[in-house]
Amino acid sequence: MTRYLMTKLIEAFIAIWGVVTIVFFVSRILGDPAVLLVPVGAGQQEIDNLRAALGLDRPLLEQYFQSLLSMLKGDFGISFQHTRPALDVVLERMPATASLAGLALLFGTLIGVAAGAIAALMRGTVAELIVMVAALLGQATPTFWLGIMLILLFSVELGLLPTGGSGTWLHYILPGLTLSVFVSASIARLLRSSLLDIMREDYVRTARAKGLMPRTVFFWHIARNALIPVVTMIGIIAGELLGGSVVIETVFAWPGVGRVIVQGIQAQDFPVIQAGVTLVAAIFVFVNLLVDLLYGVLDPRIRRG
Amino acid sequence: MAPLLDIRNLTVVFDTPAGTVHAVNDVSYTIEEGETLGIVGESGSGKSVHALSMVGLIARPPGRIVSGEVYFKGRDLLKLSQRELFDLRGKEIGFVFQDPMTSLNPVLTVERQIAEPLRRHFNLSKSQARERVVELLELVGIPNARERIGQYPHEFSGGMRQRVMIAIGISCNPKLLIADEATTALDVTVQAQILDLVRDLKKKIGTTVIWITHDMGVVAGLADTIQVMYGGRIMERGPVDTVFEDPRSAYTWGLLKSLPHGGKRGTTRLYQIPGNPPNLINEPIGDPFAPRNTFATERCLRETPPLQQVEGSVPGHKAAVWYDLREELKKQEAKV
């Protein structure tokens, strides 16, 4: 187990390092932040001074290794825009992102699991058809479009809910709903097909042949196995949502991690981009590690010694 | 005494997009208490479907029981309510299925899987059930049973998994044990061990057994009665020794011809009789084996021979034939 965990941690570390490296060089290609930071009409001299002050005049590789070293110490540098530690700028957006992600995951999973189970158990009925059409639409509809439509309906037309921003629980409803639709649609479709596959398994026939009651057969033999891939999917979605949904946070002006990274890119605020992307990558890798461990609990075949 | 199981005119079909599959056609037979019946036949001959449909284990739809009665201890199983079937399965009729890898749930411990029917039917507590599970595993010959109950199916070898399956099948001391291809997935040595175990268990607990297999050799070593099925019908049945020595159906004869030592020894797989198994989607007319039967005549293709007592043979030796196979064989020899 510890050995397995060690390998996984080393893999995680390498993955994050890879992301950091790519982000470092790609962001450098984007352009020169000093040009954006100096006051309008400033001369070349002022730009050069600022570049020197930010350390941007040194050779690229030197900058790269320098920032890697600092990152190892947890120092992502000072945000160019906010003149505060970049990590703080990103981290303080975490609660907004995490609470929205948690909400969407909770409702999305509850609705998705219920809908998927209904569709599988009521095979061949109108109920299955309705669930499956709804799920297909939910998965195929682009979230930004759905978000905008919801804003137009509930905020602009009906004036019931805020168009964007955060602060009260009312602000959670539309972005939460938009994300839940996607989450529940994905889960419903996967769970349905997974349940239908497992129902055909030989061991389900064995369970019935033992005289077990239908609910025992369903929960212990069918659902117990059908949920394994669903757990993986929930993990992947959780990783994505916790990194901040850039699209949703932009549409709803939600002050989360995704939005702060986009703003960092627009301003060429290298430290914020780096801190943000590293955090997102770390969360993603960490959640995946958790899913892996959970998988081992659910499926003894891949449990490691 | 009334037989333990009395199947009358059981007919089962599957409604599929390609048409109606006539899986089991007018099958009737009885088993006495304590008897071991070996059922053989090629793939698709209706062996599994007829056994599963008796206790409501085929999917309906697409499956449909068209007609028949299945008397078990005097009750017609086909008339039982769902609830009565739940109470019967596993308790009065135990099952052992093919391929213990796929027939055991990969994510539940062996203890749980064996304890389930015990707890369901006898309301045992967890610890009572555990004692019985250990006892059962010892009975089926799994060493260190107590240490192994917490393990999962993938931690057992194929033969050991099959023993676990058997433990599940006999856990509630069923009156009738139905084993469907229980040794097919195993290699010959392990297969022999499992057959020894079953013979041994029969002596100890005296269960009535239906042993379904492709393998004539297995039937020879295990069963009292053999029943040969083809195209969803019984072609021939009777005491094992009689049928092996004096087959009256051309199909049985074809199966036996391929066995070394007259089928008494060895565990050779069924010899491929030339031709294809019948297309069960067509309305069953005539002897299903006729198209592949070198002895067949016009009549065989048009009319289905009834399963009847073989004249001059021991009681219980029945065959579904229009012609006396021995006469036909003599004629053939004369031609050569």
Ligand SMILES: Nc1ncnc2c1ncn2[C@@H]1O[C@H](COP(=O)(O)OP(=O)(O)OP(=O)(O)O)[C@@H](O)[C@H]1O
């Ligand atoms: N769910 C189903 N849908 C349609 N046809 C089916 C279904 N189950 C079984 N059949 C058909 O019923 C017929 C009898 O099948 P059955 O499983 O009883 O054969 P078997 O003698 O047990 O063969 P095997 O030796 O391969 O196990 C076959 O033609 C099979 O295709």
Ligand code: SF4
């Ligand atoms: S009845 Fe006809 S087809 Fe059937 S076994 Fe006899 S000879 Fe062959």
Ligand SMILES: [Mg+2]
């Ligand atoms: Mg079968």
